[in-house]
Amino acid sequence: MPRSHGRGLDVTGPYLFLFRHVPGFDGLRVPARLAMLVCFGLAVLAGYGLAALDRTRKTTLWAGAIGLAILAETAVAPLPLDGLWSDPGILAPPMRVLDETHAPEVYHYLGGLPPGTVVAEFPFGYPAWELRYVFYASVHQQRLLNGYSGGFPPRYVQTANLLQRPLTRPDQAWRCLVDNGVTTVVVHRSAYPNPVEADAVTGWLRAHGATWVTTAREAEVLQIPAVSVSGVK
Secondary structure, rough: OOEEOOOOOOOOOOHHHHHOOOOHHHHOOOOOOOOHHHHHHHHHHHHHHHHHHHOOHHHHHHHHHHHHHHHHHOOOOOOOOOOOOOOOOOOOOOOOOOHHHHHHHHHHHOOOOOOOOOOOEOOOOOOHHHHHHHHHHHHHHEEEEOOOOOOOHHHHHHHHHOOOOOOHHHHHHHHHHHHHHEEEEEEEHHHHOOHOOOOHHHHHHHOOOOOEEEEEEEHHHHHHHHHHHHHHO
């Protein structure tokens, strides 16, 4: 049975039969992508139909005209690549993500931390930055509190509501980090329009007991005391 957020979906019709009995259907995260298979089948059928037509000059002209019309209708120009957006109060991240060798220095530092490390990156909860954090998690291979997907579990939504603007509820935001077992916090200073805003975030962390560890280019790394994390119930 297809599930979402841990609950079974009330699926009726032929899709449920295909999901249960046809190999591959249970591996498609988004059922709408089955449209690709439909289009493939339609292309094959169109080819048979064209082959069945009388190969006269008039038929060839009509087939060519229809093909050009289809191409014109589906054309997208210009097609932007590597597009980014920024959220209010936060600058957009760098346009390109880099391979492991050239990844930002901070992620190589995180990769050298011991097993059991749990990372939280700030700014928290802004999609453009969350996507970047998830991508670079493949470099450091540590557990990450941040995340991004097509659907968000309630716990992430609650966490993002607290940590997106941690200074509005500083004690609750700190408690959220500790309750989630976070051991290491990364503050991307380049994400904040004003250095004072980045200082306010690091100041909030230090006021609650976090200690500065290192600065890797534009990112500042702080450690949450082990006593705070071990005290989580």
